[in-house]
Amino acid sequence: MAADAGSIAVAPRLLAADNVTTLLDSTEAFLFDCDGVIWKGDTLIEGVPETLEMLRTRGKKLVFVTNNSTKSRRQYAKKFQTLGLQVSEDEIFSSSFAAAMYLKSINFPPQKKVYVIGGEGILEELELAGFTGLGGPDDANKEAQLRPNCLFEHDKNVGAVVVGLDQYINYYKLQYGTLCIRENPGCLFIATNRDAVGHMTDLQEWPGAGCMVAAVCGSTQKEPIVVGKPSTFMMDYLLKQFQIDTSKMCMVGDRLDTDIMFGQNAGCKTLLVLSGVTNLSILQDPSNNIHPDFYTSKVSDFLGFNKS
Amino acid sequence: MAADAGSIAVAPRLLAADNVTTLLDSTEAFLFDCDGVIWKGDTLIEGVPETLEMLRTRGKKLVFVTNNSTKSRRQYAKKFQTLGLQVSEDEIFSSSFAAAMYLKSINFPPQKKVYVIGGEGILEELELAGFTGLGGPDDANKEAQLRPNCLFEHDKNVGAVVVGLDQYINYYKLQYGTLCIRENPGCLFIATNRDAVGHMTDLQEWPGAGCMVAAVCGSTQKEPIVVGKPSTFMMDYLLKQFQIDTSKMCMVGDRLDTDIMFGQNAGCKTLLVLSGVTNLSILQDPSNNIHPDFYTSKVSDFLGFNKS
Numbered sequence: 001m002a003a004d005a006g007s008i009a010v011a012p013r014l015l016a017a018d019n020v021t022t023l024l025d026s027t028e029a030f031l032f033d034c035d036g037v038i039w040k041g042d043t044l045i046e047g048v049p050e051t052l053e054m055l056r057t058r059g060k061k062l063v064f065v066t067n068n069s070t071k072s073r074r075q076y077a078k079k080f081q082t083l084g085l086q087v088s089e090d091e092i093f094s095s096s097f098a099a100a101m102y103l104k105s106i107n108f109p110p111q112k113k114v115y116v117i118g119g120e121g122i123l124e125e126l127e128l129a130g131f132t133g134l135g136g137p138d139d140a141n142k143e144a145q146l147r148p149n150c151l152f153e154h155d156k157n158v159g160a161v162v163v164g165l166d167q168y169i170n171y172y173k174l175q176y177g178t179l180c181i182r183e184n185p186g187c188l189f190i191a192t193n194r195d196a197v198g199h200m201t202d203l204q205e206w207p208g209a210g211c212m213v214a215a216v217c218g219s220t221q222k223e224p225i226v227v228g229k230p231s232t233f234m235m236d237y238l239l240k241q242f243q244i245d246t247s248k249m250c251m252v253g254d255r256l257d258t259d260i261m262f263g264q265n266a267g268c269k270t271l272l273v274l275s276g277v278t279n280l281s282i283l284q285d286p287s288n289n290i291h292p293d294f295y296t297s298k299v300s301d302f303l304g305f306n307k308s
Numbered sequence: 309m310a311a312d313a314g315s316i317a318v319a320p321r322l323l324a325a326d327n328v329t330t331l332l333d334s335t336e337a338f339l340f341d342c343d344g345v346i347w348k349g350d351t352l353i354e355g356v357p358e359t360l361e362m363l364r365t366r367g368k369k370l371v372f373v374t375n376n377s378t379k380s381r382r383q384y385a386k387k388f389q390t391l392g393l394q395v396s397e398d399e400i401f402s403s404s405f406a407a408a409m410y411l412k413s414i415n416f417p418p419q420k421k422v423y424v425i426g427g428e429g430i431l432e433e434l435e436l437a438g439f440t441g442l443g444g445p446d447d448a449n450k451e452a453q454l455r456p457n458c459l460f461e462h463d464k465n466v467g468a469v470v471v472g473l474d475q476y477i478n479y480y481k482l483q484y485g486t487l488c489i490r491e492n493p494g495c496l497f498i499a500t501n502r503d504a505v506g507h508m509t510d511l512q513e514w515p516g517a518g519c520m521v522a523a524v525c526g527s528t529q530k531e532p533i534v535v536g537k538p539s540t541f542m543m544d545y546l547l548k549q550f551q552i553d554t555s556k557m558c559m560v561g562d563r564l565d566t567d568i569m570f571g572q573n574a575g576c577k578t579l580l581v582l583s584g585v586t587n588l589s590i591l592q593d594p595s596n597n598i599h600p601d602f603y604t605s606k607v608s609d610f611l612g613f614n615k616s
Contacts, residue, residue, distance in 0.1 A: 041454075041456055042456050043456065144475060144514070146349075146475065146508050146509050146514070147509065148349055148350050148351065148509060148510050148511075149510065149511065150509065150511070151511050151512060152509075152512060152514075166479075167452060167454065167479045168478075168479065169477065169478065169479055169482070169523075170476075170477065170478060171474075171475045171476065171477055171514075171515070174477070174515045174519055175514050175515055178505070178514075178515050178519075179512075194526070196526060196527050196528070196529050197486070197527055200454050201454050201455065201456060201458065201460075202456055202457065203456075203457065203458070203459050204459060204460060204487075206452070206454070206460075206479075206483050206486075207479070207482045207483055207486050207523075207526070207527035208527065210526040210527065211482055211486075211523045211524075211526040211527035212523065212526075213526060214522040214523055214525055214526025214527075215477075215515075215519045215520065215522055215523035215526065216519075217522055218502070218504060218515070218518040218519040218520075218521060218522025218523065219504055219505055219515035219516065219518065219519035219522075220504070221504050
């Protein structure tokens with residue numbers, strides 16, 4: 001099995017009766033990715049409500065950490081509710097929220113504006129944090145006019161461009177964001193995340209924020225500041241909220257290069273579930289060098305092993 | 309001045325009376341980039357007709373090599389004509405044509421299809437070369453439907469995805485191209501070029517093919533085969549058509565990382581004109597390590613120095 005230089009590669013262990021109790025006992029907070037772990041598209045994954053209920057009963061803190069930036073925390077809480085899960089806004093950390101918190105953490109001047117290539121969720125989080133966003137869904141139907149002697153104007157007061165998953169991506173938004181980054185002095189380029197693809201529907205994967213972010217990298221030839229997983233920005237923020245040592249946290253996710261790496265970067269225990277984008281052959285492929293502590297087919301496996 | 313390891317960096321010389329005659333006498337073919345050299349958007353650059361006329365009178369072969377893939381050779385010949393220049397299709401090498409010629413050169417099976425993210429020009433060149441293209445302008449107004457239990461279908465017979473500049477880029481096309489590359493066994497990913505930006509209008513730059521190509525790299529996590537400048541594919545093709553030694557060719561362009569690098573990769577002499585995206589401070593910046601043999605403000609400077 002391939003190992004990083006200087007690290008000892010330990011083969012991931014299958015979650016089973018003999019280790020699940022130790023994992024449960026030694027963990028104070030479970031951090032869950034959502035897409036591929038809790039749901040797929042709009043469909044709840046089997047056994048999730050009972051599993052979360054069991055963990056809460058055992059006094060575990062639950063946190064939901066998602067790279068999907070299309071929704072705000074408020075909109076996520078609604079989605080949980082629609083699916084029959086009682087999760088509060090305070091338990092949700094989305095990359096849309098992370099983008100707004102990042103701007104707050106660097107004291108981004110509130111009189112400056114933020115141009116958004118992405119969904120409503122980013123704009124809502126920006127507004128809640130006291131910032132003025134523009135673009136996003138408002139620019140979904142705008143067309144770039146390529147006419148002689150006609151200048152495409154952009155707001156010189158935009159001090160940051162936030163790029164996330166945008167299913168209404170178009171040339172107008174790409175030109176707007178590119179002009180801000182290239183021409184507004186000091187303008188920041190922030191990516192909610194760089195996931196290549198994601199389960200936008202239950203049946204298949206679709207281009208993720210990594211697609212739109214790469215497009216803006218391509219036109220600006222600049223690299224973004226990433227605030228979602230696997231960047232530790234969200235974890236640093238999270239640690240300020242909860243006084244729990246990361247060694248007592250377990251990150252549960254379906255994606256090696258975001259969820260598991262995020263957990264490992266922060267010093268958490270990690271559990272890969274095979275209910276999303278990663279299957280056993282990807283995990284065990286010799287070219288994969290991201291090794292979670294544990295793996296199992298789905299979160300509700302906790303229930304089968306935990307008979308106490 | 310920075311030099312590449314192993315090469316001797318020679319400072320570019322300003323084109324002047326003392327070297328223009330030597331350049332003209334030693335060059336049998338002039339290769340011109342178009343955008344920023346011949347025209348800007350739809351506006352002809354001053355003195356171009358007289359310069360081309362002078363070169364033709366002196367028996368020079370003229371070739372127009374453009375990375376812009378939105379038009380076919382036929383459409384380019386028309387654009388030249390509209391601007392008052394007599395240029396034949398045979399003298400034009402566009403990256404749309406290069407994409408079709410690349411597929412021909414590798415014996416791409418004609419029963420396979422080619423999905424296009426890009427303009428009409430690519431589809432026209434594919435058809436002229438005997439291939440079946442789909443996508444492009446036809447998919448400009450299509451919307452990706454993100455519905456539960458609804459599968460986005462793609463043609464399993466697509467064997468290549470060609471990506472160029474696409475001002476009607478959308479999520480539908482990105483998903484279509486991504487699915488072909490990820491799911492159709494052996495499907496090729498071909499980029500017409502990777503220019504970050506280009507003068508889509510006379511007054512300003514816009515995201516170039518490099519933006520759309522990067523987007524597809526982002527969602528597929530694959531790198532494309534590039535057929536336009538600075539790749540030497542076009543030059544190899546060109547050399548088969550004209551029996552001229554590359555040392556007797558001069559590449560004239562406005563862009564260091566495509567035009568000048570293309571000329572240098574092929575062993576041509578190179579002349580940078582400052583009428584496009586590159587100005588003197590970019591050329592002379594210590595971070596720039598692409599040094600043309602000569603530079604001048606615009607192609608018509610040939611006339612001022614050439615009084616013979």
